[in-house]
Amino acid sequence: EVEGGQRRGMITRRIVRSMSAKGMSNEGGKAKALPARVPHEVKFGVVEGENRGSVKGSLFDPPITRTDPYFWLRDDERKSEKVIDYLKQENDYCKEATSHLESFSGEIYKEMKSHLKETDDEVPWQQGTLGWRYFTRTLEGKSYKLHCRTKLESNAEEDLQGENIDVILDENDVAKDLAHCDVGCVVPSPSENLVAYAVDSTGYETYKVCFRDLDGKQNTEETIEETTGDIAWGLDDSLIFYSKMDKAHRPHQLWVRVRKEGTGEARDQLLLEEDDERFWLGLWKSRSGKILFSGLRSKETTEVHMIDLQAVHDRIKAGQDVEIKDFLKMVSPREQGVIYKVDHLDKFGHLVFLTNAWDKKEFTLCAAPVDKPDRANWFEMESFKYDPGKYLLGAYCFKDFVVLSGREGGLTRLWILHFAEDGGTLDVAKCQRVEFEEEAYEVNFSARNKVFDSDSFRVIYSSMVTPDSTVMVNSSSGETEVIKVDEVPGYDPSKYATIRLEAEARDGTKIPMSVVFKKDKDFVDGEDIKT
Incomplete structure (x- = not known):
């Protein structure tokens, strides 16, 4: 614990030095505006004329009272001039306190927008x-x-x-x-x-x-x-x-x-x-x-x-x-x-x-x-x-058919069910789980499935390597067809791979872990990571 704390302290100091080197310090800035303390009594428990819950035995009766000096900041109508003025002071302070980050935040914005x-x-x-x-x-x-x-x-x-x-x-x-x-x-x-x-x-x-x-x-x-x-x-x-x-x-x-x-x-x-x-x-x-x-x-x-x-x-x-x-x-x-x-x-x-x-x-x-x-x-x-x-x-x-969505083995899953009646009793005649090639992924039933009489359905698929993809699934075979992969400018998914590992806890429970890595001469298919 001591060693871990020392390491975290070293990392924090490095980040601070890095920010200072980039001109990100804020020494000599204006003082933060503090809200006024105005004593106000707040009751907890049974209060006549108010709905505090239907389980009476779990409420304080008689109620207890606590003093909240900042209760005046509650403004359900959003019209209090005092509250609005204080929020403006907070915004002004925030703007000045982070002014040294403007160029850096601009760089981050441009980087995100470029993708x-x-x-x-x-x-x-x-x-x-x-x-x-x-x-x-x-x-x-x-x-x-x-x-x-x-x-x-x-x-x-x-x-x-x-x-x-x-x-x-x-x-x-x-x-x-x-x-x-x-x-x-x-x-x-x-x-x-x-x-x-x-x-x-x-x-x-x-x-x-x-x-x-x-x-x-x-x-x-x-x-x-x-x-x-x-x-x-x-x-x-x-x-x-x-x-x-x-x-x-x-x-x-x-x-x-x-x-x-x-x-x-x-x-x-x-x-x-x-x-x-x-x-x-x-x-x-x-x-x-x-x-x-x-x-x-x-x-x-x-x-x-x-x-x-x-x-x-x-x-x-x-x-x-x-x-x-x-x-x-x-x-x-x-x-x-x-x-x-x-x-x-x-x-x-x-x-x-x-x-x-x-x-x-x-x-x-x-x-x-x-x-x-x-x-x-x-x-x-x-x-x-x-x-x-x-x-x-x-x-x-x-x-x-019916599509079920859910989780199994730590992954999001989809099942296709076909029904039949046997002697007047409804039952599942066939069940098939939809499979995908990547070991770690997320798949969700799409809200764009608007045709009731259809033999296929749309899902949205993604992984830590694959961007959001529109995929059609055949209800009879379970086969998938990728219709579109969202384009991410400046990103080449072929340079990366994802695998799924399991770590065994002390009680024997398998803990799933998703791993993403850039392929190079040492890490090509992830098998060396698994072993």
């Missing part, structure tokens, strides 16, 4: 039924992305130009007159004549949903104010779902706007409200597109509700007045400590779950009929039994 391809296109993905393929584009010198679409099948950069491209939204135009701009969801409508997008113009993560006419290339007058930024269309343009937050900025309400196409009329309905402050609300559509899910989740408990979008669509098309709330159905009520994730396996009329129910340490795969989704009807797969060595994270249903 970025500023003008670049994402690999297009298919969405909808009209043949459009969507993608995002970045341009050199522009701060924000362009959202584009094309009907070409080619992914070549030279083809994704000019008249072949339809720009549906330029975030640079959105940001033009805003002090702050964050564009969240950008979601084409089912007709693909509109796009709904969410924009935060304050930095407070409160989003306004805007609607853009893709034929006229201009925004409509319709907006939805003060949302979380999460939005999802129904089966057609007549429904759009969104969520709102409470005063504590907690997503707690699910809403739907019923739009009468061609009339400009719209009616908003509150569908679900969560009062328990431990739970946050989210919304998403099943990959089949037929179910809208709304999940309520705390740190350790889940409750999901669902809406049959096909049934709602049929009622609206029949010209009937619809109360969407009447179609809201609970999947399974919350149970303390039980978490579950759900998607729709439409072909077999089931919901597929990942859950830690039955006191499981990790998630297990199970299913239930879509018309009987309660936990009492959940059943595990006989041919894909619970394995604590697999940490399952996601289940993504396609028409003819």
